[in-house]
Amino acid sequence: MSTATSSxxxxxxxxxxxxxxxxxxxxxxxxxxxxxxxxxGGAVFILLAVLFIAVVWVNPSFGEPPQLIRxxxxxxxxxxxxxxQYYVIVAGEFDLSMGAVIATQVVIAGNYIGDDESRVLPAxxxxxxxxxxxxxxxxxxxxxxxxxxxxxxxxxxxALGGLxxxxxxxxxxxxxxxxxxxxxxxxxxxxxxxxxxxxxxIILVVIMIAGVWLMRSPFGRTIIATGDNPDAASLAGAxxxxxxxxxxxxxxxxxxxxxxxxxGYAGVHPSVGAGYEFTAITAVVLGGVVxxxxxxxxxxAAAGAFALELLFSFLNFQEVESTWRPTxxxxxxxxxxxxxxxxxxxxxxxxxxSPPAPSAPPASTAPSxxxxxxxxxxxxx
Amino acid sequence: xxxxIHRAPMAVASALLLGAFAxxxxxxxxxxxxxGTDESSETSESPDAAESPEEGGEEWFDQxxxxxxxxxxxxxxxxxxxxxxxxxxxxxxxxxxxxKSNKAGKACFANASISNPxxxxxxxxxxxxxxxxxDKGVISEMETRDAGDDDNTQIADIDxxxxxxxxxxxxxxxxxxxxxxxxxxxxxxxxxxxxxxxRGVETDCATTFIHPIGGFAWGIDTAxxxxxxxxxxxxxxxxxxxxxxxxxxxxxxxAEKLFEENGxxxxxxxxxxxxxxxxxxxxxxxxxxxxxxxxxxxxxGAVAAIEAFEDFGADLPVMTGEDEMSFLRKWxxxxxxGLAPVYSNFQWRTPLLxxxxxxxGEEVPKEWVLPQTPITEDERADYxxxxxGMPDGHYAKFGGEDLVGYPEVWQERQIP
Numbered sequence: 001m002s003t004a005t006s007s008x009x010x011x012x013x014x015x016x017x018x019x020x021x022x023x024x025x026x027x028x029x030x031x032x033x034x035x036x037x038x039x040x041g042g043a044v045f046i047l048l049a050v051l052f053i054a055v056v057w058v059n060p061s062f063g064e065p066p067q068l069i070r071x072x073x074x075x076x077x078x079x080x081x082x083x084x085q086y087y088v089i090v091a092g093e094f095d096l097s098m099g100a101v102i103a104t105q106v107v108i109a110g111n112y113i114g115d116d117e118s119r120v121l122p123a124x125x126x127x128x129x130x131x132x133x134x135x136x137x138x139x140x141x142x143x144x145x146x147x148x149x150x151x152x153x154x155x156x157x158x159a160l161g162g163l164x165x166x167x168x169x170x171x172x173x174x175x176x177x178x179x180x181x182x183x184x185x186x187x188x189x190x191x192x193x194x195x196x197x198x199x200x201x202i203i204l205v206v207i208m209i210a211g212v213w214l215m216r217s218p219f220g221r222t223i224i225a226t227g228d229n230p231d232a233a234s235l236a237g238a239x240x241x242x243x244x245x246x247x248x249x250x251x252x253x254x255x256x257x258x259x260x261x262x263x264g265y266a267g268v269h270p271s272v273g274a275g276y277e278f279t280a281i282t283a284v285v286l287g288g289v290v291x292x293x294x295x296x297x298x299x300x301a302a303a304g305a306f307a308l309e310l311l312f313s314f315l316n317f318q319e320v321e322s323t324w325r326p327t328x329x330x331x332x333x334x335x336x337x338x339x340x341x342x343x344x345x346x347x348x349x350x351x352x353x354s355p356p357a358p359s360a361p362p363a364s365t366a367p368s369x370x371x372x373x374x375x376x377x378x379x380x381x
Numbered sequence: 382x383x384x385x386i387h388r389a390p391m392a393v394a395s396a397l398l399l400g401a402f403a404x405x406x407x408x409x410x411x412x413x414x415x416x417g418t419d420e421s422s423e424t425s426e427s428p429d430a431a432e433s434p435e436e437g438g439e440e441w442f443d444q445x446x447x448x449x450x451x452x453x454x455x456x457x458x459x460x461x462x463x464x465x466x467x468x469x470x471x472x473x474x475x476x477x478x479x480x481k482s483n484k485a486g487k488a489c490f491a492n493a494s495i496s497n498p499x500x501x502x503x504x505x506x507x508x509x510x511x512x513x514x515x516d517k518g519v520i521s522e523m524e525t526r527d528a529g530d531d532d533n534t535q536i537a538d539i540d541x542x543x544x545x546x547x548x549x550x551x552x553x554x555x556x557x558x559x560x561x562x563x564x565x566x567x568x569x570x571x572x573x574x575x576x577x578x579x580r581g582v583e584t585d586c587a588t589t590f591i592h593p594i595g596g597f598a599w600g601i602d603t604a605x606x607x608x609x610x611x612x613x614x615x616x617x618x619x620x621x622x623x624x625x626x627x628x629x630x631x632x633x634x635x636a637e638k639l640f641e642e643n644g645x646x647x648x649x650x651x652x653x654x655x656x657x658x659x660x661x662x663x664x665x666x667x668x669x670x671x672x673x674x675x676x677x678x679x680x681x682g683a684v685a686a687i688e689a690f691e692d693f694g695a696d697l698p699v700m701t702g703e704d705e706m707s708f709l710r711k712w713x714x715x716x717x718x719g720l721a722p723v724y725s726n727f728q729w730r731t732p733l734l735x736x737x738x739x740x741x742g743e744e745v746p747k748e749w750v751l752p753q754t755p756i757t758e759d760e761r762a763d764y765x766x767x768x769x770g771m772p773d774g775h776y777a778k779f780g781g782e783d784l785v786g787y788p789e790v791w792q793e794r795q796i797p
Contacts, residue, residue, distance in 0.1 A: 062668050070693070074661065169495055169796050174707070174773040175684070185692065266656035267685050274655065316665040322650050322658075323624070 040288025040339065041300040047286075048303050051310040059317045066195040071313070072306075073187070073198030074265060077258035079305040080204060081276050082283035083211050084254020086301035089284050091247040092227040092293025093142055093149035098255045098280055100160035101134055102273025105259030107167050110268030113176035120180045124260065131256035132249055134160070139245025149248075157277070168270045175267045184264020200261050204302075207257070211298045223247055227293025275326075282329050283308050285336045308332070441630040442638060443597075450597040458752050465752050466727040466780050467734060474744040475588050480574050481742030485521035486549030488736055489542040493556035493580070494530040497654070497681060498705060498774030501796055503729030508797045509784040510730045519737045524548070532560040539564040543571055550574045550739065552732045555582050558627050574739045576732045580628055589735050589745045593725040593753035596628045599678075600635025602755050603701040606720040607674045608643045610699045617674035618666050618698075619649035620659055620686060628724070632678045647676070656685030663689035675700040680721070683708040684773075687715060704756050707773035709765055712758075721756040727780025 036042040056063035088095040105127045113123045141152035187198035226233040226243045234240050262272050287304030289296025458468040495504045514520045528535035535556045542548050551568045555561035562583045568575045569586035578591035640647040652658040659682045666672050680703025690697050697717040702708035704721045712719045738745050764777040772794050
């Protein structure tokens, strides 16, 4: 049955699917890569490559290693946030609180650390703790209280937004000490070719590796299974509430790390992190991850973030006014969701040529010229 | 069969690719044609370049007001230069004999917001001024409603004051010009004194309208500084907070006009004062080519702009920020060529002092134009010293040195 490709026409849909249980793991590596590139999760890498070529085309200096590594560095917070959002989306939920978590962390860093260098480590611990707490609240609200995650995270978003406004009055406060900001702003100097290796790039790579390892662990498998079908996952022995809660914790922690990097990169301002939840969701969707869960790759989400930022840079280089960004983002969300949903379902299951058995007899009874074509296939059914 | 299965996703994937490109292309076109300012001015003096910038700027550019503010920058101000918040340009005065009162009055303040460091600093100063006037028995209390940057909220606030506030006088800092006009007129109809300050409204019913010279003056001061310090053909990145706010739009309208007349290539971006956006825009611009100047319509985020040059390893630009401490400090630290334009923060004292005059029956200027003088590099050290210990969001020309609570109240920046 594995030679199904050679059989003529749309002959054996049922048989061919039965033959390939795990389509994405068979064949040689190049074959698998080629096949993977054709799924939405893989296509984003092609998109990324095309956008990169387009950007370098309009602006060759962008392709020089020092500039490129800086671009990766400045995109790291968005990519980290997108990977955090990925865990939640692949588990079948949403996290809208991400931007507010980032803003909260940024403001806490500014207010709590201030000029006191000795507070850097306690501050990081405090920020991570806050990240975990927000994740737990989101997770338990969604699973135990059965409130849709859309609403729970909207609630935490508003609550944290209020907190930020209370702490700052809506205006910037002072920046924390430079040692803390180094995490997001500094890097290893005098690196050959690159000139500088920004710390955010290192942090991004570490988080990517950890994330890939996590998604290959039993937890990763469970989270995808839960997103695909929570009932089935539950029957199979997964604690759905705990799996989803952990996904939310991972998301809030990613937002926290993004916040720490952004304080360094940009400085303290209540608007830092604004819109990050949607940027992250756009990136995840652009990475071919299916909203509703159960399908998509972690690194595609990160690639989606890079593709999005490249697109924005491309628009900048083309002198397109920045006010167009939200519009572009909105159109991308719609297009990507439409395309990804369709493509995954096509890739997963051959289109059932609308029930052939029942529809064929009435068609054949009708004295129409089309009887000739079904007739050629009836022999095989 | 498998080939067929995989052809569909490929089609969709390529559609996605195309879709993404279609989006980028289609969004390019309208902006290019609508405001091809940047692109066309970059290449050459094409006929388009001469037309399109005016389209964008015309809406906010008003030659008469521009000329007036141009003159006012060098006008003589009445009053003591030691108390600039009481100075004004000689002009029509409002007679306030009818408002004379012997007892302390209640002031009702409809504030647009305190959502930026400039407004926060002014708000602190205003409250300290209030304490002073309460001690003198001029004002009994001030009831404040904060509209949180929302027109509708502020209209409701004003109407509340009119119907239930039991106010003896109104102070209004309008959120936006056109939307607030009717509400201000309703306040005027009560027959009680109405003091409008900062942003204006389209009616002259107010007892006095207090404001620094204005946005065009800011734009002229800053653009002239950059033009003097740059060569023709140099590039300036203009960082703007928001579209649609008159005081900010006028700053840019004036600057844009002057840049164009003097062959300075300017690109403008809206940043929402978000330092992440500021850094991204500047880095992208530096990637494209050299940037010799940075112009800001408000100093919020100036530090991020300078850091973008530092991080990129580029030469620091000639730059105009604002008299916010963060910019003054970074300016001194880096030694760049800069100017700190001022949108006189001390104007927040004036409305209450105007009420003092009004309750005493003294005449006040119908349009109370306060001085607005940028801080130059020579004066910078003095202002840094005078404001030593103040937080980064503090404004050097806040004008509250003689008020109670100085300097602790401003240093701790406890927002009332």
